[in-house]
Amino acid sequence: MAVFKEISPNASAGEKVTNWFENRFPTAFDAYRVHMSEYYAPKNFNFWYAFGALAMLVLVIQIVTGIFLVMHYKPDAALAFGSVEYIMRDVPWGWLIRYMHSTGASAFFIVVYLHMFRGLLYGSYRKPRELVWIFGCAIFLCLMAEAFMGYLLPWGQMSYWGAQVIVNLFAAIPFVGPDLALLIRGDYVVGDATLNRFFSFHVIAVPLVLLGLVAAHLLALHDVGSNNPDGIEIKGPNAPKDSKGHPLDGIPFHPYYTVHDIFMVSVFLMVFTAIIFFAPEFGGYFLEYNNFIPADPLKTPLHIAPVWYFTPFYSMLRAITSEMMYALIACVLAGAAFGIFKTKLPSFLKPVIAGVAVAVVAMMLSIDAKFWGVVVMGGAVIILFFLPWLDYSPVKSIRYRPDWHKYLYGIFVINFVVLAYLGVQPPSAVGERVSQVGTLFYFGFFILMPWWSKIGESKAVPTRVNFVAH
Numbered sequence: 001m002a003v004f005k006e007i008s009p010n011a012s013a014g015e016k017v018t019n020w021f022e023n024r025f026p027t028a029f030d031a032y033r034v035h036m037s038e039y040y041a042p043k044n045f046n047f048w049y050a051f052g053a054l055a056m057l058v059l060v061i062q063i064v065t066g067i068f069l070v071m072h073y074k075p076d077a078a079l080a081f082g083s084v085e086y087i088m089r090d091v092p093w094g095w096l097i098r099y100m101h102s103t104g105a106s107a108f109f110i111v112v113y114l115h116m117f118r119g120l121l122y123g124s125y126r127k128p129r130e131l132v133w134i135f136g137c138a139i140f141l142c143l144m145a146e147a148f149m150g151y152l153l154p155w156g157q158m159s160y161w162g163a164q165v166i167v168n169l170f171a172a173i174p175f176v177g178p179d180l181a182l183l184i185r186g187d188y189v190v191g192d193a194t195l196n197r198f199f200s201f202h203v204i205a206v207p208l209v210l211l212g213l214v215a216a217h218l219l220a221l222h223d224v225g226s227n228n229p230d231g232i233e234i235k236g237p238n239a240p241k242d243s244k245g246h247p248l249d250g251i252p253f254h255p256y257y258t259v260h261d262i263f264m265v266s267v268f269l270m271v272f273t274a275i276i277f278f279a280p281e282f283g284g285y286f287l288e289y290n291n292f293i294p295a296d297p298l299k300t301p302l303h304i305a306p307v308w309y310f311t312p313f314y315s316m317l318r319a320i321t322s323e324m325m326y327a328l329i330a331c332v333l334a335g336a337a338f339g340i341f342k343t344k345l346p347s348f349l350k351p352v353i354a355g356v357a358v359a360v361v362a363m364m365l366s367i368d369a370k371f372w373g374v375v376v377m378g379g380a381v382i383i384l385f386f387l388p389w390l391d392y393s394p395v396k397s398i399r400y401r402p403d404w405h406k407y408l409y410g411i412f413v414i415n416f417v418v419l420a421y422l423g424v425q426p427p428s429a430v431g432e433r434v435s436q437v438g439t440l441f442y443f444g445f446f447i448l449m450p451w452w453s454k455i456g457e458s459k460a461v462p463t464r465v466n467f468v469a470h
Contacts, residue, residue: 004023005019005022005023007019034222035218035222035253036252036253036254036258037252037253037254038252039222039252039253039254040225040234040235040246040247040250040251040252040253041225041226041250041251041252041253041256041257042226042227042228042230042232042234042249042250042465043249043250043251043256043465043467044228044229044230044249044465044466044467045226045228045229045257045260046229047264048114048118048121048122048229049118049226049257050260050261050264051111051112051114051115051118052115053261053264053265054111054115054261054264054265054268055108055111055112055115056214057265057268058104058107058108058111059108059210059214061100061101061104062101062104062105062108063207065097065098065100065101065104066101066203066207068097069087069097069098069101070203072086072087072091072094073087073153075153075195075196075199076192076195077155077191077192077195077295078192080153080154080155080195081154081155081156081294081295084098084153084154084155096276099276099280100276102280102286102287103272103275103276103280103282103286104272105147105150105286105307105309106282106285106286106307106308106309107268107272108143108147109143109147109309110309112139112140112143113309115136116136116140116384117413119133119136119227120387120409121397121398121409122227122228122229122231122396122397122398122399123227123231123391123393123395123396123397123398124227124396125387125388125391126227126231126388126391126396127388128224129220129221129224129227129388130388130389131220132217132220132221132224133387133388134385134388135213135216135217135220136217137381137384137385138213138385139210139213139214139217140381140384141381142206142209142210142213143210144310144381145201145206146202146206146207146210147307147309147310148163148166148306148310149198149199149201149202149206150198150202151163151306151307152190152194152195152198153195153198153199153202154291155195155294155295156288156290156291156292156293156294156295157290157291157293157294157295157296157299157301158288158290158291158301158304158305159291159295160190160295160296160297161295161300161301161304162304162305162306162307163190163194163198164189164190165304166306167181167184167185167190167194168181169317169370169373169374169377170184170374172368172370172371172373172374173371173374174367174371177371184197185197189297190297227396228465229397229399229466230397230399230400230461230462230465230466231395231396231397231399231400231461232249232461232462232463232464232465234247234249234250234465235247235250240464248464249464249465249467285307285308285424286307286308288307302426303426305423305424305425306423308420308423308424309420310423311419311420311421311422311423311424312380312416312419312420312423313377313380313381313423314377314423315419315420315422315423315435315438315439316373316376316377316380316419316435316438316439316442317373317374317376317377318373318423318427318432318435319373319376319432319435319436319438319439320369320370320372320373320376320439321369321432321436322369324369324436324439325364325365325369325372327436327440328364328372329361329364329365331440332357332360332361332364333357333361335357335447336353336354336356336357339353340353340354376439376443379443380442380443383443383446383447384446386446387446387449390446390447390449390450390453391449391450391453392449392450392453392454393405393453393454393458394454394458395458395459395461397461399459400458400459400460400461401456401458401459402455402456402457402458404456405456408445408452411441412441412442412445415438415441415442416442418434418438419435419438419439419442422434422435422438
């Protein structure tokens with residue numbers, strides 16, 4: 001039986017109310033202490049560490065605005081576009097809710113991309129946070145599915161034809177492709193059945209999975225503790241602690257970092273609302289102009305492209321042509337030759353590597369390049385899951401890695417942005433070549449990481465975190 005905590009009769013009304021709730025719901029107060037007031041985070045967090053909180057904020061915005069949109073939206077191919085126009089024109093404040101939701105989708109990806117890049121910079125995927133990173137990558141994958149399915153719902157020209165193109169890609173998978181595409185569409189063409197399926201997944205199924213992954217991500221993070229810009233474990237067995245066992249290099253998350261996050265939330269909301277009120281389409285990147293035209297199965301837009309946050313991966317898809325396949329075959333053969341002649345693998349594994357390489361090359365020659373484009377597009381996301389086991393650097397943080405690592409990371413970011421830009425542009429010979437080089441660099445960055453991450457002399461990592469009071 002629970003033991004009730006006594007409180008002084010002279011306590012304030014607020015303290016008495018708090019005591020009443022704590023005696024009857026102690027689990028909630030224990031969770032608050034574990035994850036907020038008594039959760040010690042490194043005291044040298046910088047602004048990069050606010051993007052996790054911003055992602056939570058945008059998730060709440062998307063859920064709340066989505067609930068209000070569902071009240072008026074009709075998942076029917078004949079009525080969907082009209083219902084969105086009804087929300088925009090006749091529902092009180094409907095235009096604001098719709099623009100919050102559409103801008104929130106882009107804001108979500110901006111925040112998540114920056115959050116993932118921070119993890120890349122400071123080695124937040126390294127031991128003991130591998131599972132935290134894997135949950136984060138699963139959230140990213142789930143978010144992409146959620147955004148793709150939600151993108152069809154306005155039933156505009158770009159929504160319709162974008163879904164048509166992407167779903168048709170699954171038909172390129174050997175043997176099961178046509179049946180898989182039919183299963184996703186629910187019909188032989190994108191139509192009412194597709195809209196209803198995507199609506200169900202967008203509103204119910206995927207958000208439930210997304211919320212579960214977010215909870216797992218946070219719980220796993222708080223179990224092992226947060227990383228910091230120095231990559232030093234403040235809660236390790238050798239870390240300095242006070243008489244109560246609290247890390248000397250840590251401070252309670254609440255109130256110190258809740259105030260920090262509130263400030264960043266305020267800055268974010270000023271930018272967010274400015275976009276909503278003054279540029280909700282954001283030059284056609286957040287809301288494409290073709291999506292203000294009702295879907296017409298008989299009229300194909302001149303240029304079909306997904307929304308901007310998918311375009312880096314769409315560029316990689318388009319980069320895989322018949323000519324590009326020969327470059328990929330050369331990469332496979334070069335990798336196999338390196339494994340056989342330049343590594344100290346057991347002798348019995350070398351024939352296995354040669355056999356696998358020959359089999360892969362045979363498959364690449366016999367299966368259409370369109371399928372390998374789908375593989376590359378999916379592989380660009382899946383390879384992120386393996387990052388904890390690809391980085392062999394003796395230090396975590398970019399602060400203590402060789403200086404040329406910073407330039408390499410900078411080139412990686414520029415390459416990703418260039419791929420995103422090319423993805424929204426019409427196909428061209430020059431763009432195709434640039435996207436092919438960018439695709440090779442993207443995969444080379446990760447595949448060769450076990451080699452290049454060990455090169456160079458790392459700087460000495462301090463025993464305590466670097467922190468300057470401000």
